[in-house]
Amino acid sequence: MEDTEIVDLYLARNEDAIVRTEEKYGRGLRKIISSVLDDEACKECENDVYLRAWDLIPPNEPRDHFFAFLGKIARNLAIDEWRRTNAQKRKATMIELSEELQECMPAGNSVEGEVLARELKKAINSFLSARSQTERKIFLRRYWYFDTVPEISKRYGYTQGKVKSVLHRMRGELKEVLEKEGYLNDDK
Amino acid sequence: MTTSDLLYAIGEADESFVDEAGDSDAKVRRFGAWEAENRSGKRFATIMKWTGVAAMFLVLIVAAWIYADGGKVFRKDGDLRKTDEIFSQEAITEECVSEVIIQESGSPSAEGSGSIGVERAESLSAADLGSIGAEESFGTEEIAVVEGSEEDVFDAYKPTEEAIQQGERVKTMLISSFAVDSDAEAISAAKIRDDMAVANGSVFLSSSLCGAIDYFGNREECRYRVYVELFQDGVQIANDREVAKKEVQRLANLGYVVAMETCSDGNATQIYFTLHATADQVKNFAADAKVGYALWLYDEKVEVDENATGPVDVWYGGMNAPMENFDGAQK
Incomplete structure (x- = not known):
């Protein structure tokens, strides 16, 4: 499904938008999050990304750079969580x-x-x-x-x-x- | 400001830059998977997938026919005629070599210009060409600009019979770059990137290396500065591993002039495995059945890093010579 069609689903408040988002970009988002957080926190963070995207579209309509938009949300949420995490549990990659x-x-x-x-x-x-x-x-x-x-x-x-x-x-x-x-x- | 602030700020990078860095995904995915994401492409992807499979079978059948017919295979007997068919030679014309300039290290010729980048001239004993003992040392001749035809240049370097008999030191040209057709170079680079590894016992030669050898041939005064990548069981071997070191020694014992260059850029130490090989040594490369090889011209793989600090250590080895450390760059 094209990005613009997925954004239309968000704008129409159709919950299928999240399913489509996960289908198309879930892997890429999980890759970003898993570089920052451990497995336990990853799933939770990924769900937060979809929720946040739901809240941000509308008013945003990231038709041209949809993955960049989602990726930024994922990065920021992951980094927020990483900062809160006990130092001993931090991933070697991020250190x-x-x-x-x-x-x-x-x-x-x-x-x-x-x-x-x-x-x-x-x-x-x-x-x-x-x-x-x-x-x-x-x-x-x-x-x-x-x-x-x-x-x-x-x-x-x-x-x-x-x-x-x-x-x-x-x-x-x-x-x-x-x-x-x-x-x-x-x-x- | 903390590193987290910097991380957040990088996260705010322009979305077009982010997508640009993400677009490469399309190039490394399998063709069918990429096309399947296209709204109208699922059927097209299926058709192309099966067309690709059929094409692969056809290629295998043709390759088997050539092999069975005793034809020249890429690596089997070192003959490069098959390579000529694969890599276009259209960019190479006589007019391109009306002027050959000997360039200093690190300044290869511009791509597509048709000119030839030649590494610094080095002194080698005429009697020991291709077989350097540990006691020999390398010196760097003063760089000279030679203008004229290709033959004028090579005449300046061709060792005389007398010099060879007397074992006098003569100059050789160490070729480290060569411009070929850009499509051929892209095919060459894509092949090794897509394949990710060279099978055990096989040798991959880049288009630039093949082009240089086809052009200069097996002249006595020519050596090819070959950058070597080693693979084993589908995985590239780092040059500081024991397998790599043994391979280096094995090739040195077989008469290859090997060089292990180490360089520190202040952040990491890199080790480059290179050969100063004749055309015959490249074409009839003495591959080990348990190792795969990708051979490139030096400048295809090594960039001069302006931030590199520290000496460049170069190890040379030759026929039955132990590996000794020579500070060749500073002589």
């Missing part, structure tokens, strides 16, 4: 990923709340749009889709070394961008 992103952030920043979220979003999109398609894909597969390096390597046919190099370089460049924009110093 590793978190450590990698730490490279983008030196100590001593003081940007707060809503302003941070809005401005960071702009900075990230600006950073990504200035990169090549290959770099963007690798970066997002790692930090949006939570793929592991071997998975990314297999997907694109690159060596793992190349994937790691690209990610390492991009984290360095992201850090420079964030510092230049003033997110990572005490002045902002």
Whole structure:
């Protein structure tokens, strides 16, 4: 079923919308969630994603990028749950990923709340749009889709070394961008 | 700001970027499964699926006929004529080689330009070509720009009879990149990506490597810088595994000049398994029945990483030579 038809089901408040969503994108959403949470929490989180999508459509009508819309919900819910989780139960993938992103952030920043979220979003999109398609894909597969390096390597046919190099370089460049924009110093 | 904030922010990435990164799913799915998601494509998918199956049977029948007929098979006797049929040579013309420039390492020629990327010239003993003892060391000659026809260039490198007899050090050209038809290259890259592995006892040669060998042939002064990927039972073997190390030593003992390059980019150490091989050594590759091989030209697989730090350690081995560590890059 096309995304636009599924969105129409949501707008018509037809509960078949959730069934169709799960059929088409359940696997992809579970992949994202399972990278963050353990099996026990996964199922619950997945159900929350569908519920949240039901609440958000309408007023949203994500006909063009439906999976991106769902994936964002899934990511955010999973990360929320991950933050609440006892540290000892955290998945190795997220610990590793978190450590990698730490490279983008030196100590001593003081940007707060809503302003941070809005401005960071702009900075990230600006950073990504200035990169090549290959770099963007690798970066997002790692930090949006939570793929592991071997998975990314297999997907694109690159060596793992190349994937790691690209990610390492991009984290360095992201850090420079964030510092230049003033997110990572005490002045902002 | 915390890493979680950064994670949330990345999650707000433009949806078109997210879909762009997700679209690759379509390329790696089985053809039938992708088409089945198309609203009007279920029947089409079924038809295409069975057409594909029929085509596969046809290919197998033809391959069996060629084999039974004693024809040239891709790997069996090393003859590359079958490869010529698969990979287009249209991009390679005499006009493309009116000027050959010897380039420094890490700057391969532009794709589709028809020009040839050649690695730095290295000194090898004429008597030991293809068989370097551990006591030999590699030096890097001063890079020279040679303009003129292809023959002019090779004439500059061809060892004289006297030099060979006296075992004098002569230059060789180490070829690490070669431009071929872009479709052939895509087929080559897609094949190894889709297959994911090379079967035990088999050897896959990339289109660029085949193109280079077809073009330059088995000249005495030519070596091909081959990047090697190893597979066993359908799984790629990391180069720091024992299996890989044994394979390297085995090939060195058979007379291949092997190089294990290690490089640190500050984040991870990478190990590249490469050969400096003659055309014959590539075409008649001494494969082990328990290992699969994918052979590429070096520049197809290795990019110069500007952030790489630390020395590049290169190990060379030759006929019956123990593996010794040479700091070749700094000589």
